[in-house]
Amino acid sequence: MNSPLPPLYLASSSPRRRQLLSEAGYDFTVFAPADTAECGICSRETPPELVARLAMQKAADVAVQVDHGIVIGCDTVAECCGMILGKPSDRDHAREMLRMMRGREHHVYSGLCLWKRPGIRPQIRVDRSKLIMDPVTDQQLEAYLDTDGWEGKAGAFGYQDGLDWVHLIEGSESNVVGLPLEVFAQMLQEI
Numbered sequence: 001m002n003s004p005l006p007p008l009y010l011a012s013s014s015p016r017r018r019q020l021l022s023e024a025g026y027d028f029t030v031f032a033p034a035d036t037a038e039c040g041i042c043s044r045e046t047p048p049e050l051v052a053r054l055a056m057q058k059a060a061d062v063a064v065q066v067d068h069g070i071v072i073g074c075d076t077v078a079e080c081c082g083m084i085l086g087k088p089s090d091r092d093h094a095r096e097m098l099r100m101m102r103g104r105e106h107h108v109y110s111g112l113c114l115w116k117r118p119g120i121r122p123q124i125r126v127d128r129s130k131l132i133m134d135p136v137t138d139q140q141l142e143a144y145l146d147t148d149g150w151e152g153k154a155g156a157f158g159y160q161d162g163l164d165w166v167h168l169i170e171g172s173e174s175n176v177v178g179l180p181l182e183v184f185a186q187m188l189q190e191i
């Protein structure tokens with residue numbers, strides 16, 4: 001797409017996604033999807049299938065309310081040892097996730113859906129980053145849990161929090177935080 005961008009609508013209530021897009025210089029309107037748009041983690045789905053479906057569901061919830069423009073939906077999960085790790089429900093759940101990931105490699109998947117209205121067909125891509133977590137001690141984990149930095153974050157950690165015990169091995173940083181900006185730019189060119 002070389003012509004000027006149509007209006008962009010971010011179908012997300014995630015402050016991190018808002019921050020990623022605005023820091024990348026995009027003008028957009030936030031149009032949070034209904035909570036029900038993010039429903040149903042089907043245990044049979046692979047992480048890419050899940051994040052693609054949920055990103056599309058979030059975009060679809062907003063797209064029906066937008067006559068003209070591009071609606072952006074995203075979903076992010078971590079995956080470790082074959083387990084899909086979404087947002088922890090409480091501190092104990094966050095501890096469980098971090099204990100599973102410490103000392104191990106894990107992946108973060110983000111689904112990205114761009115729905116160009118009035119079109120009826122969304123574009124969906126999935127990006128994957130590989131990370132490794134140091135074998136931190138229980139005390140280090142408790143200290144992190146005390147910061148509440150785990151809240152609202154898939155896999156119970158915030159890569160953007162500059163944790164010196166989580167390292168990116170492969171892939172995009174913005175993908176880890178929740179919106180793969182490199183894939184987003186490519187999709188905007190093609191849409």
Ligand SMILES: Cc1cn([C@H]2C[C@H](O)[C@@H](COP(=O)(O)OP(=O)(O)OP(=O)(O)O)O2)c(=O)[nH]c1=O
Nearest residue numbers: 012013014016075076153154158159176177178
């Ligand atoms: C792995 C990781 C996730 N996250 C966040 C990004 C997302 O906000 C969240 C994943 O949850 P999502 O369900 O993808 O998104 P959300 O519920 O926060 O917002 P919405 O559905 O309205 O778009 O985890 C980080 O902030 N840092 C990280 O390092």
